[in-house]
Amino acid sequence: MDYLYMTRALDLAKLGIGYTNPNPLVGAVIVKDGRIIGEGYHKKYGDAHAEVNAFNNTKEDVAGATMYVTLEPCSHFGKTPPCVNTIIKKGIKKVVVAMEDPNPLVAGKGINILRQHGIEVAIGVLENEAKKLNEVFIKFITTGLPFCVLKTAMTLDGKIAAYTGDSRWITNEESRHYVHELRHRFTSIMVGIGTVLADDPLLTTRLDSIDKKNPIRIVVDTRGNIPLDAKVLQCDNNTKTIIATTEATNREKLKYIEELGVEFIIVPLKNNKVDLSYLMKSLGERKIDSVLLEGGSTLNYTALAEGIVDKVISFIGPKIIGGSSAKSPVGGRGIPYMKDAIFLKNIDVFKFKDDVIIEAYIKKE
Ligand code: AOF
Ligand code: ZN
Numbered sequence: 052m053d054y055l056y057m058t059r060a061l062d063l064a065k066l067g068i069g070y071t072n073p074n075p076l077v078g079a080v081i082v083k084d085g086r087i088i089g090e091g092y093h094k095k096y097g098d099a100h101a102e103v104n105a106f107n108n109t110k111e112d113v114a115g116a117t118m119y120v121t122l123e124p125c126s127h128f129g130k131t132p133p134c135v136n137t138i139i140k141k142g143i144k145k146v147v148v149a150m151e152d153p154n155p156l157v158a159g160k161g162i163n164i165l166r167q168h169g170i171e172v173a174i175g176v177l178e179n180e181a182k183k184l185n186e187v188f189i190k191f192i193t194t195g196l197p198f199c200v201l202k203t204a205m206t207l208d209g210k211i212a213a214y215t216g217d218s219r220w221i222t223n224e225e226s227r228h229y230v231h232e233l234r235h236r237f238t239s240i241m242v243g244i245g246t247v248l249a250d251d252p253l254l255t256t257r258l259d260s261i262d263k264k265n266p267i268r269i270v271v272d273t274r275g276n277i278p279l280d281a282k283v284l285q286c287d288n289n290t291k292t293i294i295a296t297t298e299a300t301n302r303e304k305l306k307y308i309e310e311l312g313v314e315f316i317i318v319p320l321k322n323n324k325v326d327l328s329y330l331m332k333s334l335g336e337r338k339i340d341s342v343l344l345e346g347g348s349t350l351n352y353t354a355l356a357e358g359i360v361d362k363v364i365s366f367i368g369p370k371i372i373g374g375s376s377a378k379s380p381v382g383g384r385g386i387p388y389m390k391d392a393i394f395l396k397n398i399d400v401f402k403f404k405d406d407v408i409i410e411a412y413i414k415k416e
Pocket of ligand 2: 134
C-alpha cells in the first residue's frame with residue numbers, strides 16, 4: 052500500500068510541473084484507517100508547501116494518521132514556516148518520505164526533528180521516481196547551476212535538415228507536442244545565433260491550454276549578430292529574452308536591444324566563443340534552474356565539450372534524407388577518438404507513434 056499512496060503523492064506533485072521552479076515538485080497524501088483523507092501538492096513557487104495544502108484539504112481529524120510525502124518535510128523558516136512543526140502539531144503518527152531533501156537547509160534535519168518528537172519516519176519509498184521527478188531541483192539546490200537538457204531531432208540517418216536547409220518536419224505532431232511540454236516545464240530555452248539567423252524561431256510554448264508558461268529565451272550570440280527584427284527580440288511580460296554575448300559586441304547595439312526589453316549578459320570569451328560555464332553560473336544566480344538546449348549543432352557541440360549538459364533527449368524521425376552537407380545534431384570540431392567520446396548512461400527508449408525518443412544522462416567522472 053505504501054507504493055500506492057506514494058504513487059498518488061507523486062502524481063499530485065506532477066500537477067505543479069512548470070510552476071514551482073526553482074523550488075521542488077512535491078505531493079502529499081494523508082491516510083487514516085486505510086483511506087485517503089487529505090491530498091495536496093506544491094502548486095506554485097512561493098505558495099504553501101504540499102504538506103500544508105494536504106492539511107488544508109481535509110475536514111477530518113488527522114491525529115494518528117500517516118502522511119506520505121514525496122520530499123522530506125522542511126525544517127527551516129523560508130517563505131513559509133517549517134512543515135515539520137505543523138506535522139507535529141497536527142498529531143501525525145507516521146511520515147513516509149520518498150527522498151531526503153537535498154536542500155542543505157533541510158538535508159535530514161526534518162526527518163530528525165520528526166523522530167525526536169516520537170513520529171515514525173520511513174524513507175525511500177519510490178525514491179528513484181521521486182529523484183527523477185526532481186532532477187532539476189537536486190542539481191540546482193546542490194550546485195547553484197541550472198540542469199541542462201540537450202534536445203535534438205534528427206532523421207534516421209542523423210540529419211537535422213535537408214541539404215537545402217528544410218527541416219519541417221523531422222518529427223511527428225506527438226513529438227512536437229512533447230517538446231512544447233518541455234518548454235513549459237523548463238525555466239529557459241537556449242539557442243545559438245546560427246539558429247536565429249537560419250530559422251528566426253519564436254521559442255515559445257505552444258500548447259492548447261492557456262496557462263502554459265513560456266521559457267526565458269537565451270540566445271548565445273558572441274559578436275552580437277542578432278538582427279534587430281528577430282522574433283526572439285519581441286518581448287512582453289510572459290516572454291522574456293536574454294542575449295548572452297561578449298565585449299566584442301557593439302555597445303550601441305546592446306543599448307538598442309535593451310530598449311526592446313531584452314536583457315543581456317556580458318560573458319568572457321573562451322576559445323573565441325561565449326564561455327558557457329560562466330554563463331551557466333550567471334543564469335543560476337538569476338534563479339534559472341533549468342536550460343532546454345535546442346541547438347544548433349555548433350552550440351550543441353560546445354555545450355557538450357564544456358560539460359554543461361546533464362541529459363539528452365534525442366528524437367529520431369523514421370525518415371532518410373542523405374546529403375553529405377546536411378547537418379547533424381552535434382557539429383563543431385568533433386572528438387578525434389572513440390575513447391574520448393561523451394558517454395551516456397541510464398538510457399530510456401520510448402515512442403510517439405513511429406518516432407523513437409531516447410532519453411539518457413551524460414556520464415560525468
Ligand atoms: C517547496 N514546496 O511543497 C516543499 C518544499 O522557498 P521556500 O521557503 O518555500 O522553501 C523551499 C524549500 O522548502 C525547498 O528548497 C525544499 O527544501 C523545501 N520543501 N519546498 O517549495 C514544498 N515541501
Ligand atoms: Zn515545507
